[in-house]
Amino acid sequence: ETGVTQTPRHLVMGMTNKKSLKCEQHLGHNAMYWYKQSAKKPLELMFVYSLEERVENNSVPSRFSPECPNSSHLFLHLHTLQPEDSALYLCASSQESRGGFTDTQYFGPGTRLTVL
Amino acid sequence: GQNIDQPTEMTATEGAIVQINCTYQTSGFNGLFWYQQHAGEAPTFLSYNVLDGLEEKGRFSSFLSRSKGYSYLLLKELQMKDSASYLCAVSLASGGSYIPTFGRGTSLIVHP
Numbered sequence: 136e137t138g139v140t141q142t143p144r145h146l147v148m149g150m151t152n153k154k155s156l157k158c159e160q161h162l163g164h165n166a167m168y169w170y171k172q173s174a175k176k177p178l179e180l181m182f183v184y185s186l187e188e189r190v191e192n193n194s195v196p197s198r199f200s201p202e203c204p205n206s207s208h209l210f211l212h213l214h215t216l217q218p219e220d221s222a223l224y225l226c227a228s229s230q231e232s233r234g235g236f237t238d239t240q241y242f243g244p245g246t247r248l249t250v251l
Numbered sequence: 252g253q254n255i256d257q258p259t260e261m262t263a264t265e266g267a268i269v270q271i272n273c274t275y276q277t278s279g280f281n282g283l284f285w286y287q288q289h290a291g292e293a294p295t296f297l298s299y300n301v302l303d304g305l306e307e308k309g310r311f312s313s314f315l316s317r318s319k320g321y322s323y324l325l326l327k328e329l330q331m332k333d334s335a336s337y338l339c340a341v342s343l344a345s346g347g348s349y350i351p352t353f354g355r356g357t358s359l360i361v362h363p
Binding site for chain 2: 180239
């Protein structure tokens with residue numbers, strides 16, 4: 136299997152549910168990202184794990200919790216979400232050097248999340 | 252801070268040439284990416300510019316002027332399959348890393 140994969144592709148959940156999104160990259164990259172894509176809005180960066188360190192966007196609500204157990208896997212744990220959290224959640228990976236250069240990002244197909 | 256602007260929508264005719272502009276106002280600039288995103292699919296990489304000038308890759312070319320905070324994506328010999336959203340993303344310094352920040356995207360409609 137190649138590239139960046141995400142599961143599930145579609146998810147419908149209630150506001151009281153707990154679910155997790157999974158991302159796996161098979162490209163040997165050392166940086167992984169979570170983005171939120173809503174209609175008519177730019178891609179919003181949520182979290183970055185780069186060189187095994189987490190770079191957090193402080194504006195992301197605590198009901199979203201990332202986990203990066205190793206450089207190939209990234210999770211986004213969801214709990215008590217709101218209907219406005221319904222969106223396409225995209226995972227991406229890239230190769231980043233110690234000098235800080237970020238190479239091209241490769242995106243997964245995304246998880247279409249609907250919160251009822 | 253950063254402000255990335257690109258037109259919301261453009262239309263063009265099959266076989267024609269279209270230029271999609273992107274302007275940005277940022278600090279810590281490290282390069283500019285263009286991505287293509289078809290409806291319901293993930294963004295895919297088109298080009299990366301870090302130095303001023305034109306980068307040509309087949310039917311697609313990308314230009315950057317760092318002093319003017321300006322880039323464009325040029326699509327030649329348009330095909331129907333080029334109908335998609337085109338995302339401009341600026342690589343910005345953030346806490347020792349460089350993080351791509353995206354514009355809203357330009358929806359390109361190619362008609363016969």
